Amino acid sequence: MLxxxxxxxxxxxxxxxxxxxxxxxxLFILAFFFEPLQQVAAIALLCLCLTVVxxxxxxxxxxxxxxxxxFCPERFSNGDDxxxxxxxxxxxxxxxxxxIIDELPVQFQQRNWKRNFTLKERENILFDYYLKPTExxxxxFGIINIFLRGPLNMVIRHTTGGxxxxxxxxxxxxxxxxxxxxxxxxxxxxxxxxxLRKIGSSLEFEQIKEYVQGDDYRRxxxxxxxxxxxxxxxxxxxxxxxxxxxxxxxxxxxKMPFEGMTLLDYAINATLVLSNIVLMKxxxxxxxxxxxxxxQFIQPDKKPSQISLILQTLYRQETDFxxxxxxxxxxxxxxxxxxxxxxxxxxxxxxxxSMERQLLYLKQLSTHxxxxxxxxxxxxxxxxxxxxxxxxxxxxxxTIANKFAFEKRHIVKELQKHGIxxxxxxxxxxxxxxxxxxxxxKERQVV
Numbered sequence: 001m002l003x004x005x006x007x008x009x010x011x012x013x014x015x016x017x018x019x020x021x022x023x024x025x026x027l028f029i030l031a032f033f034f035e036p037l038q039q040v041a042a043i044a045l046l047c048l049c050l051t052v053v054x055x056x057x058x059x060x061x062x063x064x065x066x067x068x069x070x071f072c073p074e075r076f077s078n079g080d081d082x083x084x085x086x087x088x089x090x091x092x093x094x095x096x097x098x099x100i101i102d103e104l105p106v107q108f109q110q111r112n113w114k115r116n117f118t119l120k121e122r123e124n125i126l127f128d129y130y131l132k133p134t135e136x137x138x139x140x141f142g143i144i145n146i147f148l149r150g151p152l153n154m155v156i157r158h159t160t161g162g163x164x165x166x167x168x169x170x171x172x173x174x175x176x177x178x179x180x181x182x183x184x185x186x187x188x189x190x191x192x193x194x195x196l197r198k199i200g201s202s203l204e205f206e207q208i209k210e211y212v213q214g215d216d217y218r219r220x221x222x223x224x225x226x227x228x229x230x231x232x233x234x235x236x237x238x239x240x241x242x243x244x245x246x247x248x249x250x251x252x253x254x255k256m257p258f259e260g261m262t263l264l265d266y267a268i269n270a271t272l273v274l275s276n277i278v279l280m281k282x283x284x285x286x287x288x289x290x291x292x293x294x295x296q297f298i299q300p301d302k303k304p305s306q307i308s309l310i311l312q313t314l315y316r317q318e319t320d321f322x323x324x325x326x327x328x329x330x331x332x333x334x335x336x337x338x339x340x341x342x343x344x345x346x347x348x349x350x351x352x353x354s355m356e357r358q359l360l361y362l363k364q365l366s367t368h369x370x371x372x373x374x375x376x377x378x379x380x381x382x383x384x385x386x387x388x389x390x391x392x393x394x395x396x397x398x399t400i401a402n403k404f405a406f407e408k409r410h411i412v413k414e415l416q417k418h419g420i421x422x423x424x425x426x427x428x429x430x431x432x433x434x435x436x437x438x439x440x441x442k443e444r445q446v447v
Contacts, residue, residue, distance in 0.1 A: 095121060289317060
């Protein structure tokens with residue numbers, strides 16, 4: 001009972017109270033030397049006590065003077081800004097000043113989050129704020145702390161609102177929806193992606209249509225032209241039901257962070273978006289993850305539930321960032337992928353030596369399937385390269401940065417020399433560049 005009473009009577013004094021108290025203490029000290037100040041100090045102390053008592057009575061009148069509710073989705077999108085809405089309601093018939101502190105999940109490490117509001121009588125307001133998670137998993141919100149300042153600015157009452165809430169952070173489904181909308185509206189080029197279809201670039205016949213300027217004259221159908229007394233051309237579309245499998249390296253090389261997210265999470269986000277585009281292209285999408293052993297494997301398919309299965313699998317990915325076993329990767333794909341498939345490998349090589357250690361297995365993979373190796377630029381080194389050197393130490397750092405950047409480009413050439421396609425990209429451009437490359441390979445009939 002007493003615990004409940006003390007819980008309801010949680011309060012703090014304001015800075016104004018401590019300032020006034022300090023002044024009164026100073027007056028009492030001076031009263032030892034100037035006796036007339038003693039009466040002034042006593043009156044000031046009495047006024048302060050009365051003000052505090054009155055403010056206390058006003059601020060603690062009623063059970064819930066201000067209420068708060070939090071509204072947010074059950075799922076957050078990793079690496080994106082997710083909106084959280086808070087509703088504040090003033091139950092009092094006069095204006096109040098409140099400070100709101102929402103207990104954010106510990107993953108955000110935000111210790112100074114607070115908002116201040118002045119609410120008019122009986123006023124309800126909604127305000128939004130955004131959170132950008134950088135790792136997958138479960139996030140837990142606490143309660144909302146409400147600090148109500150008394151009208152006399154002496155006492156602050158501490159109440160709570162809202163409820164504890166669990167949110168699951170999934171791979172970036174916001175990016176997936178964004179690129180899906182762009183694909184539907186034929187605007188993928190705005191996002192750095194190529195068009196979805198190219199007439200006359202593959203062997204799957206679609207229809208016969210009238211010739212218009214710009215059509216490939218080599219596709220003229222002379223028999224149809226004779227029947228219609230006008231030029232008619234064969235219209236072709238990209239071949240469908242081809243297999244595309246994303247291979248995600250969960251090893252040590254993918255632990256490197258960029259803007260708070262690991263390269264592994266960038267690869268997971270890009271895989272989700274690419275898989276959705278692949279399914280929209282009527283191709284079959286699959287997934288395989290590996291580190292020191294083979295992780296999850298999803299057979300390529302284009303059933304309606306495929307993207308949901310891939311999303312849930314990507315969400316559950318865990319790793320200890322150990323050394324990756326590319327030999328196990330080759331053996332698994334050799335025996336489980338019977339049909340020719342485009343393999344898109346997300347990994348990272350920081351040196352030519354690290355690539356050469358895996359080159360044998362990459363060559364074996366590319367023997368049976370077209371292989372695209374995607375690895376990452378070190379953007380910190382790129383920034384360092386572009387910085388003007390002012391000291392000998394800066395020149396030394398730039399020289400080392402240039403060496404590593406050159407080695408990355410050399411890896412691309414080495415892979416190309418062995419007939420292996422590759423893509424070197426910055427992490428923030430991974431999704432767009434990966435879609436670009438897939439559509440380019442689609443147009444070249446590699447898929």
